[in-house]
Amino acid sequence: MQKLLQIDFPFNGPFGEEMSTVLAELAQSITEEPGFIWKIWTEQQSLKEAGGIYLFTDEPSAQAYLEKHTARLKSLGVNEVRARIYDVNQSLSKITKAPIK
């Protein structure tokens, strides 16, 4: 069953287009993670936070990615990572044009 993973963490920047340039290679690598379907990159510059919302094919893939990404963030000095994994209500989401299968 598809799972939605949300991650947020403190981030001092860069944001916007500068962030895009710095992290383009990482973004490309994320598309090759097992079970990965898509990621929306989220930013809240005023709060100095960044994160993402991901769709994975199943819970083990989402969990494995979360562990890998949390370790990567820790290696970059980000120690406070908030994450949640959600079930998706497929029937209601289809009515509201959600980008899921």
Next chain:
Amino acid sequence: MQKLLQIDFPFNGPFGEEMSTVLAELAQSITEEPGFIWKIWTEQQSLKEAGGIYLFTDEPSAQAYLEKHTARLKSLGVNEVRARIYDVNQSLSKITKAPIK
């Protein structure tokens, strides 16, 4: 600029298919909100929570919907609504196959 709105709140159910039946009409009405693009319906039955992730065309639409939906939830007895509005990093999201324009 497109904005992502996330909402979470305590919810005693119904979840899953029963929730779909009860809320199908509400789901249909949400698609007619100004600036609405899509909504993914999220559930965490083990935590007794429900919510959604929405894409809107712009921040005023997201804010207006949040106010309307918060009032609707309050009328149903849900007083604790957590909500955040995020910017989307379009360039990185395109690399990671995100369902945005």
